[in-house]
Amino acid sequence: MxxxxxxxxxxxxxxxxxxxxxxxxYTTTLADILNRYKQSQGYETFFLTGSDEHGQKIEKKxxxxxxxxxxxxxxxxxxxxxxxxxxxxxxxxxxxxxxHEHTTTVKKIFTKxxxxxxxxxxxxxxxxxxxxxxxxxxxxxxxxxxxxxxHDAPQLVKEETYxxxxxxxxxFISELLSGEFILPVYRQNEMLKNFVDPGLKDxxxxxxxxxxxxxxxxxxxxxxxxxxxALTNYLTALGYLQDDGQLFEKFWSNQSEIVQLVGKEITRxxxxxxxxxxxxxDLRMPDKLLSHGWIVNDGEKxxxxxxxxxxxxxxxxxxxxxxxxxxLAYELPINKxxxxxxxxxxxxxxxxxxxxxxxxxxxxxxxxxxxxxxxxGDDLTITSPLMNQKxxxxxxxxxxxxxxxxxxxxxRKVLDFSSFCNKYIEEQMPWVLAKEEKLDQLKVVxxxxxxxxxxxxxxxxxxxxFSYPLMVDQCGVSEPEVLSYRELKTYQNLKFKKLGxxxxxxxxxxxxx
Ligand code: MSP
Numbered sequence: 320m321x322x323x324x325x326x327x328x329x330x331x332x333x334x335x336x337x338x339x340x341x342x343x344x345y346t347t348t349l350a351d352i353l354n355r356y357k358q359s360q361g362y363e364t365f366f367l368t369g370s371d372e373h374g375q376k377i378e379k380k381x382x383x384x385x386x387x388x389x390x391x392x393x394x395x396x397x398x399x400x401x402x403x404x405x406x407x408x409x410x411x412x413x414x415x416x417x418x419h420e421h422t423t424t425v426k427k428i429f430t431k432x433x434x435x436x437x438x439x440x441x442x443x444x445x446x447x448x449x450x451x452x453x454x455x456x457x458x459x460x461x462x463x464x465x466x467x468x469x470h471d472a473p474q475l476v477k478e479e480t481y482x483x484x485x486x487x488x489x490x491f492i493s494e495l496l497s498g499e500f501i502l503p504v505y506r507q508n509e510m511l512k513n514f515v516d517p518g519l520k521d522x523x524x525x526x527x528x529x530x531x532x533x534x535x536x537x538x539x540x541x542x543x544x545x546x547x548x549a550l551t552n553y554l555t556a557l558g559y560l561q562d563d564g565q566l567f568e569k570f571w572s573n574q575s576e577i578v579q580l581v582g583k584e585i586t587r588x589x590x591x592x593x594x595x596x597x598x599x600x601d602l603r604m605p606d607k608l609l610s611h612g613w614i615v616n617d618g619e620k621x622x623x624x625x626x627x628x629x630x631x632x633x634x635x636x637x638x639x640x641x642x643x644x645x646x647l648a649y650e651l652p653i654n655k656x657x658x659x660x661x662x663x664x665x666x667x668x669x670x671x672x673x674x675x676x677x678x679x680x681x682x683x684x685x686x687x688x689x690x691x692x693x694x695x696g697d698d699l700t701i702t703s704p705l706m707n708q709k710x711x712x713x714x715x716x717x718x719x720x721x722x723x724x725x726x727x728x729x730x731r732k733v734l735d736f737s738s739f740c741n742k743y744i745e746e747q748m749p750w751v752l753a754k755e756e757k758l759d760q761l762k763v764v765x766x767x768x769x770x771x772x773x774x775x776x777x778x779x780x781x782x783x784x785f786s787y788p789l790m791v792d793q794c795g796v797s798e799p800e801v802l803s804y805r806e807l808k809t810y811q812n813l814k815f816k817k818l819g820x821x822x823x824x825x826x827x828x829x830x831x832x
Contacts, residue, residue: 325575326357326364329553331585332371332414334452335395336380339402340628341647341659342582342614342621348647349611349726350580351408355781356721357576359804365570367556368403369414370396374452374545378531388531389417405635407644407784414556416548422533424555425548428600429535431560432483437599440538443480443523446473450624451584452545454523458513468584469624478528481541482521488595489519495594501608502724503654506583510590522546522592550593553579554602577605578724584620586610609724611653621659629659638828641783642668645730648782652727665828675737676775677825680793682744683768684818687795690753693818694795695766699810706767709739710774711808717778718804733778740771769795769815777807789824 330350333343347368354366372392381391396415403410414421432438445454450469453459454476461467492515501507525541526532532542554560557567569575581589589608597604613620616627634643642664650667651657687693702710713736720729743764752761776783776790783790791799797816806812 323574323576324363325569325572326354326362327557327570327575327577328354328357328364328366329579330368331581332369332416332549332552333399334374334376335370335372335392335399336376337623338395338630339399340621340623341631341634342628344402344406344631344643345614345647345651346580346582346611347403347408348406348644349609349653351406351410352644352648352726352781353578353721353724355409355784359781360718361805362576363569365411365557365566366409367412367414367553368408368410369412369552369556370399370416371545371549371552372416373532373542373548375449375526375529375531376452378529379449392417402632405632406640409784412556414552416533416552418555420558420561421552421555424560425533425543425551426536427560428551428554428596429543429547430537432596432599433481433537435599437484437487438481438524439484441480441482441521442478443482444475444477445523447476448473456514468620469622471624476528478526479541480523480527480544481525481535481538483524483547483592483595483599485522485592485595486519488598489515491598492519492591492594495604496590499607500594500604501586501590501610503610505654506586506610507590510587514587514591519591546588546592547596550588550596553593554600571602573603577603578607578609579605580609580611583610583612607724609653612651612656614651614659615656616658634664638664638668639785641786642672642825644782644784645672648726649730649734650727652725661831665830668825669827669830671734672825673827675734675741676779677823679737679740679744679768679775680772680790680824681821682741683765683772684793684795684821686749687765687769688818688821690749690758690761691765695762695769695815697814699766699770699813699815701763701766702770703763703767706743706771709736710771713774713778714808730779730782733775736771737775740768740775743771744768770810770813773802773813774807777802777804786824789822792819793822793824 328350330347333339354364357364381388384391447454448466448469448471450471455466455473459467466473496507496511524544524547526544527540533548535541557570558564559567594604619625621628646664646667713732716732717729747764749761749764773794773796776794780787795815795818797814801812
């Protein structure tokens with residue numbers, strides 16, 4: 320495929336059975352950063368998130384609260400949206416699986432698969448975890464008979480159901496998972512070993528024991544089981560099988576790069592059942608499934624059911640959204656589980672944002688103001704060859720790593736470059752050049768640094784969305800809106816203005832004792 324023109328990125332749709340916590344914020348922040356990065360690369364993008372509103376768990380929760388399911392859900396969805404706004408999440412669409420367009424399309428998809436012979440009626444017996452909304456295999460159950468993820472006791476379910484013929488797609492899935500579909504690749508091997516190689520089983524896709532779901536037209540006592548309903552949101556949100564399918568034409572086309580983010584516990588659904596459904600519908604596969612690890616507390620997954628959750632809103636209110644976005648992107652690479660605590664957060668904020676990037680911008684800003692009255696002149700070509708080379712290198716490295724979806728690695732390159740610049744100040748000793756009145760030399764050093772910190776600010780823009788305007792203001796950029804990634808290396812459109820009022824960026828946080 321030629322370089323894609325469109326970029327489609329999705330998060331899982333979250334269950335509104337409780338409030339969102341830092342784990343959910345993690346996935347959504349990574350998706351947001353990728354989306355903003357791709358926009359900076361000139362892609363037309365579509366970023367989807369939403370809520371997964373059907374199923375037994377939601378039905379039960381609403382009942383407990385004494386509310387009709389929709390009344391309960393409306394409130395929760397408002398809270399989801401408030402969190403995303405506070406966290407700077409620029410999604411294109413928020414889908415709810417109770418949306419009319421979604422429910423009608425799910426019925427159409429069911430009918431289509433039934434007509435094609437991929438669905439058949441049968442009888443299911445198995446252990447079901449309501450919290451995970453999943454039938455469990457023996458290896459998903461611990462020695463006490465509890466679900467290994469939620470630690471809840473599964474229920475024995477025996478009922479009539481419709482099955483999806485996943486078993487007929489054994490070869491297809493084996494081949495897909497032998498390529499480069501999932502990142503990190505070792506999770507792909509886990510899927511093969513645990514689920515595919517032992518032989519794929521057909522999937523139960525309807526239930527008759529609860530009502531809060533989408534009834535199928537052919538046999539309305541059956542409602543679609545959450546996963547077929549949930550997974551197809553990625554298509555229905557684009558208008559698939561609806562009158563206005565324009566978004567679908569663009570973003571599910573071969574000219575689109577499709578990236579889906581999920582936590583590792585739902586990789587199986589996105590790596591096996593989802594590609595099978597797409598194949599049955601004769602649709603293309605996504606390009607990449609980014610399957611990230613968990614945020615853990617003492618080795619246990621942070622989750623509502625375990626009661627060890629961190630509320631992102633509390634952090635945003637206290638420290639600002641950018642600090643949190645930075646931590647999630649930089650300190651939690653997707654290939655392993657990671658930790659989060661208030662002291663780790665503060666340490667990271669201080670070391671990287673306050674003492675490194677913030678300090679660099681502040682020092683350079685001070686020196687330009689002090690020695691050149693805030694303006695180095697309009698000749699931007701005076702940069703030293705060394706700094707030119709370093710700037711080009713960090714841009715290339717950042718771009719390469721982001722294109723490989725290594726957000727943490729990409730941010731690290733920028734931080735390393737910022738450390739280099741702080742050292743460069745120590746080595747060049749601008750204050751000595753000023754004292755000795757070597758003003759031409761001094762100007763080159765400061766121009767080097769002014770361009771360097773502008774580059775750093777621009778590269779971190781997808782992460783530090785709220786701070787970016789102040790960062791470029793403190794760098795002295797006169798028209799930040801015309802600055803674009805493409806021109807970053809040549810600085811064609813870069814103009815500096817006389818530096819104005821000095822403001823503090825990333826103020827150091829006092830460590831908690
Ligand atoms: N509704 C399903 C997903 C359907 S997608 C078609 C679901 N929802 S959920 O509310 O349980 O959210 C699961 C997602 O939240 C995970 O895939 C992951 O992205 C995120 N996380 C929840 N807890 C997490 C951690 N402790 N750590 C990291 N991410 C976690 O499953």
